[in-house]
Amino acid sequence: MQRIMKPLRETGIVGYGAYVPAFRLPAREISELWRAGQDIDYLPVPQKSVPGPDEDTVTMSIEAARNAIARAGLAPEKIRAVWVGSESHPYAVKPSGTIVAQVLNIVPEVLAADMEFACKAGTEAMQAAIAFVGSKMGDYALAIGMDTAQGRPGDALEYTAAAGGAAYLMGPAEEALAIIEGSYSYVTDTPDFFRRAYQKYPEHGNRFTGDPAYFDHLTKSITNLLEGLNLKPKDFSAAVFHQPNTKFPKRLAKMMGFSAEQIKQGLLSPRIGNTYAGASVVGLTNVLDKAQPGDRILIASFGSGAGSDAFSIRVTDKIRSAVNKAPLTEDYLNREIFIKYGTYARWRKKITLK
Amino acid sequence: MDIPRYWRLKNQRYLLEGRKCQACGELSFPPRLVCKKCKSRLSEPHRFIGRGTLYTFTTIYQTPDRFDAYSPYVVGLIDLEEGVRITAQLTDVRPEEVEIGMALEMVIRQIYADGDRGPILYGYKFRPILQK
Ligand SMILES: [Zn+2]
Numbered sequence: 001m002q003r004i005m006k007p008l009r010e011t012g013i014v015g016y017g018a019y020v021p022a023f024r025l026p027a028r029e030i031s032e033l034w035r036a037g038q039d040i041d042y043l044p045v046p047q048k049s050v051p052g053p054d055e056d057t058v059t060m061s062i063e064a065a066r067n068a069i070a071r072a073g074l075a076p077e078k079i080r081a082v083w084v085g086s087e088s089h090p091y092a093v094k095p096s097g098t099i100v101a102q103v104l105n106i107v108p109e110v111l112a113a114d115m116e117f118a119c120k121a122g123t124e125a126m127q128a129a130i131a132f133v134g135s136k137m138g139d140y141a142l143a144i145g146m147d148t149a150q151g152r153p154g155d156a157l158e159y160t161a162a163a164g165g166a167a168y169l170m171g172p173a174e175e176a177l178a179i180i181e182g183s184y185s186y187v188t189d190t191p192d193f194f195r196r197a198y199q200k201y202p203e204h205g206n207r208f209t210g211d212p213a214y215f216d217h218l219t220k221s222i223t224n225l226l227e228g229l230n231l232k233p234k235d236f237s238a239a240v241f242h243q244p245n246t247k248f249p250k251r252l253a254k255m256m257g258f259s260a261e262q263i264k265q266g267l268l269s270p271r272i273g274n275t276y277a278g279a280s281v282v283g284l285t286n287v288l289d290k291a292q293p294g295d296r297i298l299i300a301s302f303g304s305g306a307g308s309d310a311f312s313i314r315v316t317d318k319i320r321s322a323v324n325k326a327p328l329t330e331d332y333l334n335r336e337i338f339i340k341y342g343t344y345a346r347w348r349k350k351i352t353l354k
Numbered sequence: 355m356d357i358p359r360y361w362r363l364k365n366q367r368y369l370l371e372g373r374k375c376q377a378c379g380e381l382s383f384p385p386r387l388v389c390k391k392c393k394s395r396l397s398e399p400h401r402f403i404g405r406g407t408l409y410t411f412t413t414i415y416q417t418p419d420r421f422d423a424y425s426p427y428v429v430g431l432i433d434l435e436e437g438v439r440i441t442a443q444l445t446d447v448r449p450e451e452v453e454i455g456m457a458l459e460m461v462i463r464q465i466y467a468d469g470d471r472g473p474i475l476y477g478y479k480f481r482p483i484l485q486k
Contacts, residue, residue, distance in 0.1 A: 021446075022446045052445060052446060052463075053423045053424050054423075054424060054445055054463035054464045054465075054479065055463060055464070056464060056474075058474075058476065059461070059462050059463050059464060059476065062462045063461065063462075090474055091474070099476060102364060102368060103368040103369070103462050103476070105369065327484050327485050331484055331485055332484075335446075335484065337446070337448070346423075347423070349423075
């Protein structure tokens with residue numbers, strides 16, 4: 001059995017785009033309200049991004065996808081699939097992809113669907129887009145990972161549940177700014193985190209989320225990818241891991257033999273928190289913004305439930321002209337409007353009157 | 355919400371699509387079927403780029419119910435680069451930081467959600483330009 005996944009036609013990223021909302025909630029705002037500041041020295045991230053009251057996964061996906069299309073310089077009607085991976089689609093029934101495709105003038109000759117796999121829905125959409133382009137069902141497919149994640153007020157997840165993500169336009173390798181060398185996916189039934197239908201907030205297994213979930217699935221996907229491609233950590237200029245906090249991806253890097261320098265550019269959780277389906281994919285946009293032709297990059301997601309997708313990608317010389325055709329990830333990271341817990345509670349509808 | 359009307363006007367709301375007079379070239383937004391300048395009825399769709407500067411603005415504190423979540427918010431008169439002045443909500447900016455003449459760009463945002471069960475209306479708003 002062939003373990004590494006690779007399409008028949010060589011496929012790559014022809015455009016990418018990031019989106020992070022402008023608003024930030026400092027973790028101390030949560031700590032002071034719920035814990036009287038008792039945990040102030042142990043906060044999982046210093047701050048997190050918060051969507052404005054008029055933002056959702058659809059509006060954020062539109063902007064990220066617009067950036068990806070601008071970098072590709074592609075006529076939107078050439079895109080034949082729009083897949084949006086998220087756990088926070090604004091409709092339970094009506095695909096986010098239909099609105100994204102309409103606004104970006106991709107309609108009507110297109111597939112559009114939503115994907116859900118907790119924090120790996122974005123890379124799941126990427127795998128599908130690679131397969132779609134790689135099988136020549138279409139030349140271009142748009143894969144988006146985007147979330148406006150919510151944690152129960154006072155819960156540990158409230159410190160990190162954030163908003164943001166990225167869009168990737170997959171196309172033929174000849175036009176790509178980064179070529180997919182191969183990917184590997186690893187999935188088991190592990191109930192570390194879930195949200196039942198009609199529930200507003202998710203449930204999680206506290207300590208159970210670490211070793212049997214995050215670390216087990218990521219070490220398996222990364223190890224299998226590296227073995228299958230006959231690569232070592234030192235062959236990569238950068239690595240991006242799912243980042244539910246600051247500690248987990250750093251510990252994973254150490255376990256797998258990646259240096260602090262290799263994960264630096266892709267580790268955005270200290271500035272924006274955990275953007276769920278957007279987390280690893282928006283990290284990759286920051287790495288691509290700074291990449292040089294020839295760079296090899298590892299990206300590995302993790303989604304609760306649970307699973308991990310790992311990809312090895314190789315940057316081409318087309319990166320040089322693409323980067324500045326859309327806002328940089330840094331432009332979004334540097335746009336910071338700090339808000340109070342009260343504003344956050346109001347915007348995120350944490351105060352209910354009925 | 356009037357779903358057929360919302361659906362019919364989607365190009366206007368999503369793409370900032372107005373009209374261009376085929377007789378004299380005059381642009382309009384919202385789209386006018388009769389040219390304001392030459393009274394011609396011949397026109398074609400025209401998509402505005404979505405960049406402009408703020409001509410003037412007002413801050414709304416007493417909002418209609420459906421905009422409650424956003425109050426206070428700013429409504430601006432925006433001079434588009436193509437020379438047409440339009441009305442739109444501003445977003446991603448504190449009311450006290452809004453200034454006449456500021457450079458703005460179009461984004462797509464929720465305009466309002468029709469209660470807990472109705473459709474969500476999306477459309478253009480303007481925010482301070484991201485890239486200097
Ligand atoms: Zn005219």
